[in-house]
Amino acid sequence: MADLLFEIGLEEVPARMIAAAEAELLRRTVALLGRERLLPVGFDELSGAKSYSTPRRLAVLVKGVLARQEDVSEEVVGPAVKIAFKDGVAGPAAEAFAKKNGVAVGDLKIVTTPKGEYIAATSVKPGRSAAEVIASELAKEVGAMYWAKNMRWIPNEALKFVRPVLWLVCLLGEDVVPVSFGGRTAGRATFGHRVLSTGEAFEIVSPDSYEAQLAGEYVMVDVEARRHRIRKALDKVTRAVAGARWREDEPLVDQVTHLTEWPDVLLGEFETAYLELPEEVLVTVMRDHQKYFAVESADRKLANYFLAVLNIALTESNAPVIKQGNERVLRARFNDARFFWEFDQRTPLVERVKLLENVTFQKDLGSYAEKSERVRVLAAKLAEVVPGVDTAALDEAARLAKTDLTAELVKEFTELQGVIGGLYAKAQGVSSVAAEAIYDQYTPASMDDGVPRSVEGALLGIADRADTIAGMFGLGMEPTGSKDPFALRRAANGIVKILAESELPLTLSTVVGLAAKDEATAAKMMAFFRERVEFYLREVGGQAYDVVAAVMAAGADDVRDVIARSEAVSAARGGEDFAAVSAAFKRMKNILAQAKYELPETYDCWFETGSPEAELGNKASEVARQVDRLSRERNYGAALTAIASLRAEVDMFFDKVMVMDTDLKMREAKLMLLATIVRNFSGIADFSEIVTAG
């Protein structure tokens, strides 16, 4: 047994791709070794294998790889005995068979099969050495890795990889395995940090010295160790400013971890005058453009500091230079932002409404001026259904919502559209309700985001998105499969989330009915929204598939209602009575389906007093009345408890009663009873969808 180390040296891999690539290389390497029977029995990936990465390398270390595959012996059946042997003497057929399988004629055996007696040989396929397997197979795994964007670099070769391969290291124990990939053949030579190390290649002695040897050349090859060091350094450096702390930003920590091999953190400063610019703009410049962390003072307000994560160790001599350089860049960026901020103010949003006529929204749907007008009308119609809306503010917000698309600052920081419009509106004396609605119009940007703060913001956001979806669906441009170029799914998710997490008395069919140009478009949109509600229930609500299917079957028009039902069903499904009743519903539905029974428009059925049918019928009507009342109060938990209380009567019914009675009249009556029950209790969920144990 020996440890395997494999390292691919690369020109800087894009930070966003590294984590997935590192995991994939590990998964592929372990899978290959497993498939090739080179891992010991009971091999545990968590303790036995480890992966590493920096911008310039991906590596895996697998402990205890077997030296070689075990030999495989296999019984090969040959020709019939009567052909192979003549009078007990081996003929040419027997000799040829023995030779082919590498055994002596004397070692041939006879096996009896249903077709008669045949000669057979035990052929031993010798296992290959681990080195042999790795040398021939590992490169294929590397070549099959997924990259979001890759490139060619070797003339006359079709090979594509994320960036050119610079070196390969492959050691099995202390021996080199000459894996070839990307024009390189593995040895034991690797490189340290570009600047801090000497720049010369150095040799890895053995897999277990890899991490320490690289650390000696200023490469922290373990991602988590690097992340930890960055967080510690951010904490430590921020302590230089009394009462300050750095603004937590997990994605940014992740990004800088994948941009560095030997990280250090620098505290920089900027002139307090820039703090007059909106915080949103300052943070965007720092985070998105410079990958700096923002610093806030004790009162949580932005402080005039920033933190840069460097790929070099700070020293007394380089620190002032690097600090000065980063500060100058930030100052220039802030200056730019201030220039745009002031320049944009010269043309107030009101004057920009006209400019929207020249900004195309979509070629068949007209300009943003036309879109704004549609959104204004739609928002007003939605507001009629919602009490307490400041309709004047909503109207103003809808009219101005898209004007910031003509602002220079938005052209510079596209991720701040809406936000900048809101800030300009506020600065230009637009009502604070309208300004806030404009600011929040693109909220939520994702499922992790919040929802607009005001009802006006929520209505504007819904109207804007519904107009986009209705327009695109009207043109037949619905998303298909992985193709969703206009991000309509995200738009619909936004509407669902707003309806789910605000108190608006709006249903999907109201929104769709007001937005869609015709019935056909509305129908397509409703189906689309149903999928988005399902998505919301599963992804945000964390509901199981069967619960989602059950409650969706009872309707999804009222988003908050379907959520409440899903939560109640999810909570109830563990109960024994509920499970039994669910199973009974499944049985009822099956019986009704088999009988192809449909409830007539008017009906009535009578059973003998005291019979299981009558007991069930009476109990069911009583429970139905309770459920109806509780459902109207949205007390679905209690409603489900009431439904579960049917268990005794249901059990008794199925125990004693034969539904498919030979007396057709009785059969009809019993089917009618079951159909009524199924109908009366389908308002919360289709319980037959619930997967019950056993």
Add this chain to the structure above:
Amino acid sequence: MPIAGKKALTFQELLFTLQKFWAERGCVLQQPYDLEVGAGTMSPDTFLRVLGPKPIRIAYAQPSRRPADGRYGENPNRLFRHTQLQVILKPPPEFVQEVYLQSLVAIGIDLAEHDIKFEEDNWEWPVGGAWGVGWQVMLDGQEITQFTYFQQCGGMDLDPISGEITYGLERIAQFLQDVDSIYDIVWSRDPDTGAELTYGDVRLHEEEQFSSYSFDYADVPKLWQHLELYETECKDLLSKWNEFSKEHERITKEAESLTDPRVVLTYDYVKNRRFPTMGAYELALKCSHTFNLLDARGAISVTERVGVMARIRTLIVGVAKVYAEQERLKARA
């Protein structure tokens, strides 16, 4: 930036030093292309030379005009016309990043004293049917170079690929000289008197005048006319080539079908070689620049924009295809 004991390079010294550095690594030093372009990539020394199999190493400074970026000389970090130093390495040598880093050392940057990162930045020029993958090179938080491995140009896969290194000279000079405004960059220093000329002394009037030309004076109807004239002529040239190309095809086919060895059919390869593809390319570049002027002038609506860009794309991609075919025929002759 305080580089102990010696003054940072002037703007012109920076240019000399980088040119010398790349000349010593086998680059042909070419002069800037004498036509308005938005970037060094658009010079035929990049755009056309990256096509086809012929290796090349070339470096040149390229003044790059971007009419919409003009700020009348009032913004310390934006220019109507900035200067790129463009290096094309076809195919790129091994460990090309290390060679690039040595060029930074050559201009006085001590690598151990700075934070250098190669951050993903992929380049794309849809109008030229061109894209590549690469990085922006960050030096203490400043983007100083764009580094691209060209993958496609004129809609055609490249083999071998080219490495393109584009230095933003103003930004690097600002960095080296530690000045906040581009206009304060020392352009030259008189060796006798030590008197300095700044970037502002040399170029400010251009920025002022070209900003107002592009934003305020350029005659929109005439620009549209220019655009159409350039476009028509370029298209005419491209269709002439198509006739040549058809003729070549016809003669080749006829020659293949001949059985009598005494008959020799010849194609006029001189005429082929002299076909002015580069002339067509210049006309396409003119269109591109005229488009940029119209854009700066606010004369192109978003709707029109897509259409005009598609027209220019047809020209530029068309020229690239002709160039590639012409080179193939030349190689055969």
